[in-house]
Amino acid sequence: MEGQNGKHKKFSVLVLVLLLPLISFVSVVVVKPSTGKNLQVRKGSTFKITIFADLHFGEDTWTSWGPLQDIHSTKVMSFILDQEKPDFVIYLGDVLTADNIPIANASLYWDQALSPTKDRCIPWAAVFGNHDDAHFIWPTEWFSDSGIPPLKCSSLISSSSGEDNCIFMGTTRLQLMNHDIGSSALSFSQKGPNNLWPSVSNYVLKISSSDDSESPVAYLYFLDSGGGTYPEVISTVQAKWFNSTAQEINPDSRVPEIIFWHIPSRAYKTVAPSGVINKPCVGSINKESVAPQEAEHGIMKALEARPSVQAVFVGHNHGLDWCCPYKKFWLCFTRHSGYGGYGNWTRGARVLEINEQPFSLKSWITMEDGSLHSHVFLSS
Amino acid sequence: MEGQNGKHKKFSVLVLVLLLPLISFVSVVVVKPSTGKNLQVRKGSTFKITIFADLHFGEDTWTSWGPLQDIHSTKVMSFILDQEKPDFVIYLGDVLTADNIPIANASLYWDQALSPTKDRCIPWAAVFGNHDDAHFIWPTEWFSDSGIPPLKCSSLISSSSGEDNCIFMGTTRLQLMNHDIGSSALSFSQKGPNNLWPSVSNYVLKISSSDDSESPVAYLYFLDSGGGTYPEVISTVQAKWFNSTAQEINPDSRVPEIIFWHIPSRAYKTVAPSGVINKPCVGSINKESVAPQEAEHGIMKALEARPSVQAVFVGHNHGLDWCCPYKKFWLCFTRHSGYGGYGNWTRGARVLEINEQPFSLKSWITMEDGSLHSHVFLSS
Numbered sequence: 066m067e068g069q070n071g072k073h074k075k076f077s078v079l080v081l082v083l084l085l086p087l088i089s090f091v092s093v094v095v096v097k098p099s100t101g102k103n104l105q106v107r108k109g110s111t112f113k114i115t116i117f118a119d120l121h122f123g124e125d126t127w128t129s130w131g132p133l134q135d136i137h138s139t140k141v142m143s144f145i146l147d148q149e150k151p152d153f154v155i156y157l158g159d160v161l162t163a164d165n166i167p168i169a170n171a172s173l174y175w176d177q178a179l180s181p182t183k184d185r186c187i188p189w190a191a192v193f194g195n196h197d198d199a200h201f202i203w204p205t206e207w208f209s210d211s212g213i214p215p216l217k218c219s220s221l222i223s224s225s226s227g228e229d230n231c232i233f234m235g236t237t238r239l240q241l242m243n244h245d246i247g248s249s250a251l252s253f254s255q256k257g258p259n260n261l262w263p264s265v266s267n268y269v270l271k272i273s274s275s276d277d278s279e280s281p282v283a284y285l286y287f288l289d290s291g292g293g294t295y296p297e298v299i300s301t302v303q304a305k306w307f308n309s310t311a312q313e314i315n316p317d318s319r320v321p322e323i324i325f326w327h328i329p330s331r332a333y334k335t336v337a338p339s340g341v342i343n344k345p346c347v348g349s350i351n352k353e354s355v356a357p358q359e360a361e362h363g364i365m366k367a368l369e370a371r372p373s374v375q376a377v378f379v380g381h382n383h384g385l386d387w388c389c390p391y392k393k394f395w396l397c398f399t400r401h402s403g404y405g406g407y408g409n410w411t412r413g414a415r416v417l418e419i420n421e422q423p424f425s426l427k428s429w430i431t432m433e434d435g436s437l438h439s440h441v442f443l444s445s
Numbered sequence: 446m447e448g449q450n451g452k453h454k455k456f457s458v459l460v461l462v463l464l465l466p467l468i469s470f471v472s473v474v475v476v477k478p479s480t481g482k483n484l485q486v487r488k489g490s491t492f493k494i495t496i497f498a499d500l501h502f503g504e505d506t507w508t509s510w511g512p513l514q515d516i517h518s519t520k521v522m523s524f525i526l527d528q529e530k531p532d533f534v535i536y537l538g539d540v541l542t543a544d545n546i547p548i549a550n551a552s553l554y555w556d557q558a559l560s561p562t563k564d565r566c567i568p569w570a571a572v573f574g575n576h577d578d579a580h581f582i583w584p585t586e587w588f589s590d591s592g593i594p595p596l597k598c599s600s601l602i603s604s605s606s607g608e609d610n611c612i613f614m615g616t617t618r619l620q621l622m623n624h625d626i627g628s629s630a631l632s633f634s635q636k637g638p639n640n641l642w643p644s645v646s647n648y649v650l651k652i653s654s655s656d657d658s659e660s661p662v663a664y665l666y667f668l669d670s671g672g673g674t675y676p677e678v679i680s681t682v683q684a685k686w687f688n689s690t691a692q693e694i695n696p697d698s699r700v701p702e703i704i705f706w707h708i709p710s711r712a713y714k715t716v717a718p719s720g721v722i723n724k725p726c727v728g729s730i731n732k733e734s735v736a737p738q739e740a741e742h743g744i745m746k747a748l749e750a751r752p753s754v755q756a757v758f759v760g761h762n763h764g765l766d767w768c769c770p771y772k773k774f775w776l777c778f779t780r781h782s783g784y785g786g787y788g789n790w791t792r793g794a795r796v797l798e799i800n801e802q803p804f805s806l807k808s809w810i811t812m813e814d815g816s817l818h819s820h821v822f823l824s825s
Contacts, residue, residue, distance in 0.1 A: 200580050200674070203643070208671070208680035209742050263583070291588070294580070300588035362589050 102253060104153060104188065106275040106282055106421045114417040115151040115431070116325075117142060118380025121196065121405025123174035124162035127204075127214045131165065134404035135177060141402060141412045141433045142181040149416055149431055153253075154182045155285075157380045157399055158194025158327030159406065163236070163293065164202045171198075171236035172244040183249055190253040190285070191245055192266040194327035194380065195292020196406075198238045238265035238289070257289065261303050264289040269310055274421060282421050283321045283375075284314065290328040290358055290379075297328050297359045304363035311371060318373035321424055321444065323417070329379045331357045332365050333396050336389035347441040348387025348398070349430065350410055356382055368394065375426050376443045378415065383408035386415070386430055388441050395443045400430050417443075482633060484533060484568065486655040486662055486801045494797040495531040495811070496705075497522060498760025501576065501785025503554035504542035507584075507594045511545065514784035515557060521782060521792045521813045522561040529796055529811055533633075534562045535665075537760045537779055538574025538707030539786065543616070543673065544582045551578075551616035552624040563629055570633040570665070571625055572646040574707035574760065575672025576786075578618045618645040618669070637669065641683050644669040649690055654801060661700045662801050663755075664691075670708040670738055670759075677708050677739045684743035691751060698753035701804055701824065703797070709759045711737045712745045713776050716769035727821040728767025728778070729810065730790055736762055748774065755806050756823045758795065763788035766795070766810055768821050775823045780810050797823075 106112045120138050125131030146154070160178045163171050182189045207213045236244075242265050245254045257267030266289040274280040286307060291297045311322065333355045342348045368374045369392050376388070376395035383401035390396075400413040413432040420427070426444040429437050486492045500518050505511030526534070540558045543551050562569045587593045616624075622645050625634045637647030646669040654660040666687060671677045691702065713735045722728045748754045749772050756768070756775035763781035770776075780793040793812040800807070806824040809817050 203675040205676045205678070205739065208676055208678045209740070210681050212680075212682060295583040296585045296588055298585070298588045300592075301590050302592060359585065360589070 102188075102250070103273055103278055104253065104270060105273040105278055106419070107152065108275045110275075112153070112272055112282070112419040112421070113149060113151040114153045114155055114419070115145060115149050116155045116157050116378060116380075116399045116415045116417070117145075117402040118157040118327075118399035118414075119159040119194070119383055119401050119406050120156070120178050120403030121159055121162040122178040122403070123166040123171060124405035125165055126167060126174075131405070135174070137404035138402070138412075139177070139181055141404070142414075144433060144435075145402075145414050145431055146181055146185055146187065148435060149414075151187060151416070154187050154189040155325055155378075156189060156191040157325060157378065158192050158290075159196045159380060159403075160191060160194070162196050162199070162405055164196060164199035167201055169236060172241060175241060175244060176248065179245070179248070183251060186251065188251045188253050190255075190268075190270060190287060191242075192287040192325055192327060193238055193241075193289050193293075195290075195297055197241060197293060198236065199293040237294075238263065242266060255287075258306060261289075261300070261306055263295050264291060264300060264303055267303060267306060269314070271314075272419065281315075281320045282424065283323055283419055283426075284311075286311075286322060286324045288324065288326040288364065290326040290330075292328060298362060299326065299330070299358065299364040301362040304367045307364060308367045308370075311367075311373075315373060318371050320373060321375050321426065322371060322373045323375050323426065324368065324377040326377070326379055328358050328381045329355050329396070329398070330365055330377070331361045332391055333357055333379070336391045336396055337385075338387060338389065342387050346387050346389040348385070348439050350384055350386050350400075352384030352408075352410065353382055355385070376428075378417075384410055386413070386439065388428065388439075388443065395441075397428065397443070482568075482630070483653055483658055484633065484650060485653040485658055486799070487532065488655045490655075492533070492652055492662070492799040492801070493529065493531040494533045494535055494799070495525060495529050496535045496537050496758060496760075496779050496795045496797070497782040498537040498707075498779035498794075499539040499574070499763055499781050499786050500536070500558050500783030501539055501542040502558040502783070503546040503551065504785035505545055506547065506554075511785070515554070517784035518782070518792075519557070519561055521784070522794075524813060524815075525782075525794050525811055526561055526565050526567065528815060529794075531567060531796070534567050534569040535705055535758075536569060536571035537705060537758065538572050538670070539576045539760060539783075540571060540574070542576050542579075542785055544576060544579035547581055549616060552621060555621060555624065556628065559625070559628070563631060566631065568631045568633055570635075570648075570650060570667060571622075572667045572705055572707060573618055573621075573669050573673075575670075575677055577621060577673060578616065579673035617674075618643065622646060635667075638686060641669075641680070641686055643675050644671060644680060644683055647683060647686060649694070651694075652799065661695075662804065663701045663703055663799055663806075664695060666691075666702060666704045668704065668706040668744065670706040670710075672708060678742060679706065679710070679738065679744040681742040684747045687744060688747045688750075691747075691753075695753060698751050700753060701755050701806065702751060702753045703755050703806065704748065704757040706757070706759055708738050708761045709735050709776070709778070710745055710757070711741045712771055713737055713759070716771045716776055717765075718767060718769065722767050726767050726769040728765070728819050730764055730766050730780075732764030732788075732790065733762055735765070756808075758797075764790055766793070766819065768808065768819075768823065775821075777808065777823070 242256050255268035270285045272282045338346045374394045378397050380399045385398040386400040388397035399415040402414045418427040429440040622636050635648035650665045651661045652663045718726045754774045758777050760779045765778040766780040768777035779795040782794045793810050798807040809820040
């Protein structure tokens with residue numbers, strides 16, 4: 066018990082340290098798409114990607130429980146990164162629980178979530194989930210006798226930071242993405258074209274051949290599936306953007322395409338195993354119903370039309386980690402990687418291994434206890 | 446039909462004009478409580494207050510319907526102000542439908558709502574409703590084929606105003622109140638003490654005797670009943686603030702106290718007429734159930750303890766305009782004053798008439814068609 070109390074104190078100090086620099090707002094650094102940066106297969110090696118989904122940093126910030134979960138999540142990521150030694154990391158949304166972050170600067174928690182990857186000098190890309198720019202939800206108990214806990218804004222009102230820091234508006238997708246991009250040369254995240262707004266994390270990255278940095282081995286597409294401050298959808302304009310971009314850079318569908326977004330599309334419901342996961346599906350947990358996007362506005366038709374599409378990867382459902390075939394490609398869940406967010410299923414991450422010549426896409430789940438499972442070949 | 450089209454065009458131009466100055470954010474002018482300003486009964490006259498509730502300016506801003514309703518609401522207020530010629534106007538919350546205002550600067554619509562009063566040089570005070578700083582709710586249809594309508598933010602991204610104006614965060618209570626206070630010397634609105642935050646519109650105004658500007662005839666208390674970006678409650682701290690303020694400035698309960706907030710407290714449910722409004726209640730419409738605050742954290746007990754409290758006035762329920770006695774004072778609804786917001790009941794406003802010597806508080810409803818009804822004496 067004494068040990069635990071000691072830990073709590075440490076966490077309280079940590080929380081305090083994290084909350085102190087409230088004055089500094091998210092720096093809005095506008096960075097052009099990653100010209101000059103390149104993702105390239107290393108000679109004689111595969112290209113390995115680790116996907117972390119649903120980390121939910123910043124949950125319950127005003128208790129000791131929340132910050133403790135973030136420490137656990139950091140440990141999970143650190144362990145998995147040391148185990149798998151990936152070439153690239155994808156943060157597949159719900160990096161934050163922004164609805165629990167009672168300060169404008171959610172980027173502090175974003176930085177925490179990215180630190181295991183950054184510390185190991187591994188490049189990354191991020192796509193948003195529905196909790197990343199969610200509105201702050203006020204706990205009703207703060208309005209009864211207990212009042213607002215010590216991290217409250219009223220203490221800020223009298224500070225030199227000015228009363229207008231006292232707005233619980235959170236940090237927008239645009240601010241968060243600018244922060245991510247500007248935070249390190251390791252960030253391969255991008256802001257999408259302006260006409261896709263309010264949807265922000267829409268972009269494509271090329272993985273180049275070990276022989277020739279101009280020659281693409283695969284294209285990774287990131288799409289923002291919305292939620293939080295706006296509806297949980299991939300819009301018609303996004304579907305059109307995917308289509309025109311893919312037509313432009315890969316007109317003959319020669320290069321394999323791999324797709325990443327946060328909230329499963331409605332197509333996931335049509336392939337979901339009922340109960341036990343049997344072949345052709347591959348996975349270890351199927352503990353809840355697919356919670357899909359609110360509507361389907363054409364992205365699935367656009368994917369179906371391209372023989373180069375290999376698989377779609379989503380998070381969102383913490384209790385699902387399967388892959389199932391859908392028409393000519395695969396629909397996969399990741400795995401709950403964080404201690405934040407609902408569910409106590411053992412944490413893990415999905416790994417993708419791309420082989421260059423001949424092209425293959427292999428995947429498995431890597432667990433916080435070091436075990437591996439659910440190996441599957443996803444290439445068509 | 447031609448006439449209507451012409452009107453629509455005029456409204457479109459108006460909308461455009463209103464949306465153009467998006468670059469200018471709400472000016473944050475910090476103004477001290479209204480020292481030097483005074484509300485005083487005119488010699489040989491009563492002191493007349495008109496209450497406008499639930500105007501809902503800025504509703505459906507992207508259609509022609511919404512701006513048209515605002516024009517109707519402006520007409521209602523202008524007519525009533527010319528008819529009643531009040532000494533003071535109270536804006537009793539839901540001045541805006543902020544959840545329909547897709548720009549940061551909700552203060553543009555706030556100014557529109559205040560203009561009939563301002564134009565007539567009548568002083569006013571405002572208290573917030575649950576829609577005044579609500580989060581913007583994205584219409585789902587904007588994500589399908591139709592896309593975001595022409596007032597969309599994407600056009601702003603490329604403007605000189607910078608991409609960060611492209612946040613649909615709305616305007617906070619604090620920003621709105623600073624704007625109101627700074628907009629005119631006629632504003633008697635105040636920001637409440639910082640420790641009541643996020644609740645902002647909490648303050649007390651004194652009406653002075655015609656003989657002696659130091660001698661109070663009545664105290665008007667304004668309380669923020671929350672909602673929108675945080676729960677719909679009057680908190681424990683607010684109740685304590687009311688209690689200590691009233692004890693301090695009116696220790697012997699000699700001066701009558703009149704209370705204003707937006708969302709009915711749960712006590713309203715206990716006195717609500719079922720069906721027809723019979724005595725001792727007085728009113729003309731009882732068309733819906735009382736939609737009360739989420740919890741009761743002590744404000745009613747604080748009011749009950751003071752024999753000086755005469756009545757509480759709320760809005761929120763557009764289909765209710767009754768007053769009913771509750772313990773030693775009255776609980777009153779106003780009347781839907783605006784064309785924005787639900788319900789098509791004929792618009793009106795509640796009038797209060799304070800007589801100085803002997804003190805009396807009379808009230809009635811004044812309608813957009815010029816009729817008056819539901820006269821009632823509210824003084825104890």
